[in-house]
Amino acid sequence: MSYLVLARKYRPRNFSEMVGQSHVVQALGNALSTRRLHHAYLFTGTRGVGKTTVSRILAKSLNCTGVDGQGDITAEPCGVCQACIDIDSGRFVDYTELDAASNRGVDEIAQLLEQAVYKPVVGRFKVFMIDEVHMLTNTAFNAMLKTLEEPPEYLKFVLATTDPQKVPATVLSRCLQFNLRPMAxxxxxxxxxxxxxxxxxxxxxxxxxxxxxxxxxxxxxxxxxxxxxxxxxxxxxxxxxxxxxxGSVDRSYVFRLLDALARGDGKTVVETSEALRLNGLSAASTLEEMTAVLQRMAVLQAVPDRGGVDDADPEIAETARLAQTLPADETQLLYSLCLHGRGELGLAPDEYAGLTMVLLRLLAFKPSSAMVPAVQARSPASSLGSAAEPAKKPQPESAIAGARAVPEPAATASVAQPVPVAVPERSSSQNQGRKDAPAHVNAESVAINSEAPVGLPGVPAPAPRILPTAPAPLATTPLGDAWSQTVNQLVVAELVAALTRELALQSELRSQDEGMWTLRVERESLNQAAAREKLQAALQQALGDTAIRLTVEIGPVSDTPARRNAAALAERQRAAEEMIQNDPFVQDMIRDWGARIVPGSIRPLAPKPI
Known part of the structure; x- marks a missing residue:
């Protein structure tokens, strides 16, 4: 006797043997027990979840005659009567399975429907089972609509598909739909x-x-x-x-990588990536395993007492340890980067190079506070700068020679292009006194009717409002005042660009000592030798002092030009909105005409360069 594969040998023969589809079993069992039978069923779900199996069990339930041959419709087919045996073996004359993937035309459907006019030969019901029904052509679907809506009382339709989105709504509305879920x-x-x-x-x-x-x-x-x-x-x-x-990756590699990422240990990360290459393990599988472990870690961090995982799994202890080591926000960030990194492997020179870059990206986006000890340990300049801080007093603003203040302009408002709205004519008495409306208020920025449509043909929609990012708490210092003015001067003069500009804007001046300037930044990625040298050269050119030498340390900052600029922008935005809202003309429009200020239409004017 030939070997029967496990998938066929252990195919469920009745509803009680079905695994993981209790919601479908319960609904069909109750319908069969109460004789509330629909004429058309649609089973949807991914491959291998039991769509064809449910169809055959349903056909047996409708045609089972019992052990004694006197049985009726039942939710528990006997499996030993002739109808049950013939359906299981695929030779029951009143049960027809049609593969729509290879019989998708209108001629095949017409040939099937021709059999609908004849009553069952040996069974109680005729059952037409159409597998992969979404593959049928539109003409074939239309050909079966009438019969599907009003079939003879002895005919039942069972449709199965892995892609219900491609089934026409006219077919879906004629069927009871059951979604078979992927199994845990x-x-x-x-x-x-x-x-x-x-x-x-x-x-x-x-x-x-x-x-x-x-x-x-x-x-x-x-x-x-x-x-x-x-x-x-x-x-x-x-x-x-x-x-x-x-070809699965041993979880020990994954745990080693996550532990190294938690500690900010780039050396171990690169060495582990190289070990994966030498052992020929899949880079995509590595990232997939990492996302699986990170998902379990996130669940454990959210629900520590349960975690939603198998407690018998020997890997759960290591997963729980990493969940306690890694902050929840970093877990979410690593999960997202690993998930998107899998899609980039095909674009890399080879998949291991892509894997290494994804892992290094995980380190690059790691919050700098977790990496400060390692950076300071290998940076003599930063340690000297930190030791000198307590002994030095903040330098006055005049300590930076040649620094000029960049004045902040008064808060003014400009209005983005809004949707033009026709304003009804007012009487002469109403128009009186409106000729002196302030010039800086554009009446078109006030929408008269809140229900007025936007995006009319040929009319530009209002530009979306871009709010400035809320800056971190700003603690100003005299050194910060002078440094911010100097950096703004360099930016306006276009003496710095790209990474050098970011280094200047994101840094805080910590000390000045005989030409040695110490800056501090939060992100190690900004501390590049090339950017440091370009910023030093720009300062020497702008201030005319060739004795300036820069050192950069890593640590938390509180007073940087970028944060000052963000605070100034937020203040200008607030002042501009307040000016528009308090304007008498705008208030009259709101009061008399029910107008409203278009959200996002108010923006402060950019400060004019000196």
């Missing part, structure tokens, strides 16, 4: 253990976990992979052999 790895794991126990195949629990995860919610895929693993392992399932067969 725990459910697949439990079923595999039962099957292998029946087959007397020894299996390690961790090997079954690998197979359950690799199935991705499909029980058929899980059983097929188990068949392959049994053959690969010579009749037994060992974790090492299953991992080799699947």
């Amino acid at each position: 790895p725990e459910t697949v794991l439990e079923h595999l253990a039962q099957v292998l126990g029946t087959e007397n195949v020894p299996a390690e629990p961790q090997a079954l976990r690998l197979l359950a995860r690799a199935a991705r919610g499909s029980m058929r895929d899980a059983l097929s992979l188990t068949d392959q693993a049994i053959a690969f392992g010579s009749g037994q399932l060992l974790e090492a052999s299953v991992r080799t067969m699947l």
Whole structure:
């Protein structure tokens, strides 16, 4: 006798054997028990979740005659009567399965519908099962609509598809739709253990976990992979052999990477990436395993008492330890970067180079506070600057020679292009006194009717409002005043650009000592030698002092030109909005005409360069 694969040998024969689809089993069982039977059913879901199996069990339930041949419609088909046996073997004359992937035209559907006029030959009902129904042509769908809506009382339609979005709404409205869900790895794991126990195949629990995860919610895929693993392992399932067969990355590499990322240890990260290359392990699989572990860590961080994971999994202890080591916000950031990094592997010179760049990106975006100790330990200049801080008093503003103040202009408002709205004519008495409306208020920025449509043909829509990012608490210092003025002068004169400009704007001047200037930045990525040298040269050119020498340390900052500029922008925005809202003409328009200020239409004028 030829070997029968596990996926066919252990196909459920009745509803009680169905795994992971209790919501569908309950609905169909109750409908069969109460005789509330619809004429058309649509089963949707991914591959291997039981769509065809449910269809066959439903056909047996409708046509089962029982052990004694006197049975009726039942939710528990006997499996031994002639109808049940014939349906299981695929030779029941009143049960027709049509593969719409290869029979998708109107002629095939017309040929099937021709059989609908004849009553069942041996069964109680005719059942037409159309698999992959979304593959039918539009003409074929239209041809079956009438029969699908009002079939004979002895005819039942069962449709199955993996893509219900492609099924016309006219068909969906004529069917009862049941969505078969992908199965959880725990459910697949439990079923595999039962099957292998029946087959007397020894299996390690961790090997079954690998197979359950690799199935991705499909029980058929899980059983097929188990068949392959049994053959690969010579009749037994060992974790090492299953991992080799699947090409899965050992979670020990993943835990090592996450631990190194938590500590900011770039050396270990690069070494582990190189070990993955030497062992020929998949870069995509590595990132996939990392996202799986990070997801479990995020759940453990949100629900520490439960975590939503299998407590019997030996990896849960290490996952829980990492969940306590890594902050929740960093866990979310790493998950997002790993998820998007998988899509970039195909664009890299090779997948291992792409993997290394993704891992280094995880370090680059790591908050600088977690990496300060390592940076200070290898930066003599930063340690000297930090030690000198307590002994030095803040320098006065005049300490920076040649620095000129950049005056802040008065808060004025400019109005973005709004949607023109026709203003009704007012009487002469109403118009009196309106000729002296202030020039800086544009009446078109006030919408007369809040229900007025926007985006009319040929009319530009109002520009979206871009609010400035709320700056961190700003603690100003005399050194910060002088440094901000100097940096703004360099920016206006275009003496700095790109990374050099960012270094100047994001840095805080900590001390000046005989030409040695110490800056502090939060991000290590800004501390580049080339940018530091260009900023030093720009300062020497602007201030005429060739004795200036820059050193940069890493640490928290509180008074930077960027934060001062953000605070100034926020203040100008607030003043501009207040000016418009308090303007008498605008207030009259709001009071007399029910007008409203278009959100986002008010913007402060940019300060004029000196």
